[in-house]
Amino acid sequence: MLEVRDLSVSYGPVQALAGISLEVREGEIVALIGANGAGKSSLIHAVAGLAPAAGGKVSFRGEEVLGLPSHRIFRRGIALCPEGRMVLGGLTVEENLKLAAPGRRSFADLYELFPRLGARASSRGASLSGGEAQMLAIARALAREPELLLLDEPSLGLAPNAVQAIFALLPQLRDRGLTILLVEQNLVQALRAADRAYLLESGRIARQGPAEALLGDERIVERYLGLEQEA
Numbered sequence: 001m002l003e004v005r006d007l008s009v010s011y012g013p014v015q016a017l018a019g020i021s022l023e024v025r026e027g028e029i030v031a032l033i034g035a036n037g038a039g040k041s042s043l044i045h046a047v048a049g050l051a052p053a054a055g056g057k058v059s060f061r062g063e064e065v066l067g068l069p070s071h072r073i074f075r076r077g078i079a080l081c082p083e084g085r086m087v088l089g090g091l092t093v094e095e096n097l098k099l100a101a102p103g104r105r106s107f108a109d110l111y112e113l114f115p116r117l118g119a120r121a122s123s124r125g126a127s128l129s130g131g132e133a134q135m136l137a138i139a140r141a142l143a144r145e146p147e148l149l150l151l152d153e154p155s156l157g158l159a160p161n162a163v164q165a166i167f168a169l170l171p172q173l174r175d176r177g178l179t180i181l182l183v184e185q186n187l188v189q190a191l192r193a194a195d196r197a198y199l200l201e202s203g204r205i206a207r208q209g210p211a212e213a214l215l216g217d218e219r220i221v222e223r224y225l226g227l228e229q230e231a
Contacts, residue, residue, distance in 0.1 A: 007056035016042040031194035038200040079146035083153040085137040089126030101143035131162025191215035
């Protein structure tokens, strides 16, 4: 579905990505893991048209999208759920969704997927908990029914129970036909949810393979989390 070849991204003299190549197949959850500054967010921002590429190719369903404006990439079926959620606090839950998909008459399917949002449809975004705001951010990205979701750091700043709820949702989304490219610092949670994973280090791919295999590598878990792998 998504193919990235030799992608490079620079911010002035700083090179964020140095010739990255990866693929995301239809129906997969693929995780991008690594430390802060490894280039994870730069990669998905380039895919979404929000970061200028210095070179390479990005194709979606066989068509080149690198260099297209972000709104045209979005219309082709790629949606970004950004780091930090960016919920509009002065608008209600439903108004946030209507802004994302103004042509939709009903959000019943999203409220079924996120029952808490349905219960708080008339609540302002500023009153939501961190977990609720993250659910709204994901629902907002799904409102236009994308084929590929770029999910950037969904666990950031959340309480442990909210993190569990968010990651429990990802397989449900995949089972509904959504393909997901997940950027996440919480290595264990990401690898438990993903089918495959790429480990980025300093703008390059250091490891790749089945998520289960990377999770089983104690050196990776200890290096990036300072934790021992749970039994």
